[in-house]
Amino acid sequence: MKIKSNTYLKELQSKINCKLDEYMSPSCPHLLWESMRYSVLGDGKRLRGILCIESCKTFKGSEDISLPTACAIEIIHAQSLIHDDLPCMDNDDFRRGKPSTHKQFGAAQAILAGDALIPFAYEVFLKHTPPSVSDKTKLTIIEEFSKTIGAHGLVGGQVVDVENAGIQVDSETLNYIHSNKTGALYNFALRSGAILANCSDKELELITTYSKAIGLAFQISDDILDITGSKESLGKTPGKDKASGKNTYPSVYGLENSISELNNLCKLAKDTLAHNNIKSEVLIDIADFIAERIK
Ligand code: GRG
Numbered sequence: 052m053k054i055k056s057n058t059y060l061k062e063l064q065s066k067i068n069c070k071l072d073e074y075m076s077p078s079c080p081h082l083l084w085e086s087m088r089y090s091v092l093g094d095g096k097r098l099r100g101i102l103c104i105e106s107c108k109t110f111k112g113s114e115d116i117s118l119p120t121a122c123a124i125e126i127i128h129a130q131s132l133i134h135d136d137l138p139c140m141d142n143d144d145f146r147r148g149k150p151s152t153h154k155q156f157g158a159a160q161a162i163l164a165g166d167a168l169i170p171f172a173y174e175v176f177l178k179h180t181p182p183s184v185s186d187k188t189k190l191t192i193i194e195e196f197s198k199t200i201g202a203h204g205l206v207g208g209q210v211v212d213v214e215n216a217g218i219q220v221d222s223e224t225l226n227y228i229h230s231n232k233t234g235a236l237y238n239f240a241l242r243s244g245a246i247l248a249n250c251s252d253k254e255l256e257l258i259t260t261y262s263k264a265i266g267l268a269f270q271i272s273d274d275i276l277d278i279t280g281s282k283e284s285l286g287k288t289p290g291k292d293k294a295s296g297k298n299t300y301p302s303v304y305g306l307e308n309s310i311s312e313l314n315n316l317c318k319l320a321k322d323t324l325a326h327n328n329i330k331s332e333v334l335i336d337i338a339d340f341i342a343e344r345i346k
Contacts, residue, residue, distance in 0.1 A: 057336065060101060066114070067100045068092065070122050074175050086156040086164035087171070091129040093147035094286070098269075099236055100125045102337060103244040106258055109331040112248025119179035120192065120243050123172040127200055128236060130168035131209075133161050140213060141291065148286035169200070184247060192243050199239040208232030217296035225303050226267070233273070234266030257327050261320045261334065268316035268341050271309055274299035275345045278306065310345065317342035 071091055077084045100121035107117035136143045136151035137158060144154045153161035173193070180189060198204060208231025211224065220228070241262035245255050276285060277292045278301055292299045300309035320338040324331065 060333065060336070063101045063104060064097045066118065067097045067104075067121055067125060070118055070179075071125060074122060074179065075171075082156070082160060083164060083167060086152055086160050087168055089155060090133050090152045090164060091126055091168070093129070093149060095125065095129070095147060097121075097125060098337065099128055099240040101333070102237065102262075103240040105331060105333045105337075106241040106244030107248045108244075109258075109329060109334065110245050110248035110250040110254055112244065116181055116184055116247050117244050119176055120247060121240075122179070123176040123196070124236065124240050124243075126168050126172040126175060127196075127205075130165045130172070131200075131205055131236075133165040133168075135209070137161060140209070142295070143288050143291060145282065145287045148283075172196075180247075188246060188249070191246055195239060195242065195246075199235045204231050204235035204239075208235065212297070215298055218298075220298045220303070222303060225298050225300070228298065229267055229270040229300075230263070233270035234263060237266030237269060238262040254329070257323055257329060260323045261329075261338075264316040264320040264323070265338055265341055268313050268320070268338075271300045271313045271316070272341055272345050274301055275306065275309055275313065279345065313345065314342055 072088075075084070075088050075091060077088065103121040103124055104114055104117045108114065132146055133152045135141045136146055137153055143151055145151060149155070151161075152164060156164070173196075176192070176196070177189065200206070208228050212228045212232055215224065215228070238259065241258045242255060245258045250258070274292065277289055277299065280289050282289060291297070292302070300312065304312065317338045321335055323329075324334060
């Protein structure tokens with residue numbers, strides 16, 4: 052698991068954290084900004100943001116052009132965690148090793164902080180992406196971002212997840228849930244980085260194959276860790292999927308099959324890069340990290 056010791060990845064993590072801190076300078080109303088900052092600046096891995104930057108650099112783009120998009124992605128990710136933790140959804144009192152936002156600030160404030168983060172993500176992208184990125188590219192990214200986070204992506208996946216709690220779903224529905232509630236943001240992270248770098252259609256297709264594989268793999272690893280992980284290592288409450296009758300890879304396929312599928316997907320992601328001469332040690336490391344984080 053090189054990601055934890057990899058100085059380069061730590062540097063990227065701290066660059067994203069510094070920019071988020073800078074973009075989210077406290078303002079009025081104070082409580083709103085306090086709760087927004089509490090949620091966004093918590094101790095996250097910043098994997099999605101890092102993937103966006105790395106995808107951009109892989110196709111000869113730069114950190115400068117992709118950092119605002121990486122931050123917008125992490126802002127939306129934090130928003131989705133706030134709402135996911137609410138008692139009416141996944142109901143978790145802990146997140147990133149701290150009380151979840153509704154526990155710290157109350158449900159009304161948590162909902163409103165999440166609401167405010169959605170337009171704020173767009174504001175960050177539009178205000179801070181350098182003028183060297185064309186308006187056409189910005190519009191392409193905004194259209195894809197909107198599809199990713201709404202009914203065609205995160206919200207759609209979450210709705211099907213919530214409405215099927217306690218009901219055993221088939222494999223197609225399970226893949227729909229995982230690919231949308233979690234995979235969609237991974238997919239956007241990698242595709243947006245590549246689009247910012249003006250990649251070719253073929254390169255976009257290949258990075259999409261990589262992103263779909265690791266996005267699904269990440270949710271499978273999350274499902275496995277819900278069974279095998281501890282509150283300290285996860286920073287959230289383990290064992291909740293089973294208690295709430297959630298459909299997960301282990302609940303549908305069993306633990307061993309889930310581990311094999313996780314490994315297969317991470318291998319597919321890495322092979323896609325290797326067989327097509329897409330050179331990125333970081334993208335390889337992240338696929339390895341996702342496969343190995345359950346160990
Ligand atoms: C985005 C408009 C909009 C609505 C959100 C609530 C909701 C709709 C969707 C839920 C999406 C969700 C929370 C999926 C689970 C994703 C997941 C596995 C999160 C954990 O990711 P990590 O481990 O977290 O990368 P850190 O804390 O490291 O950032």
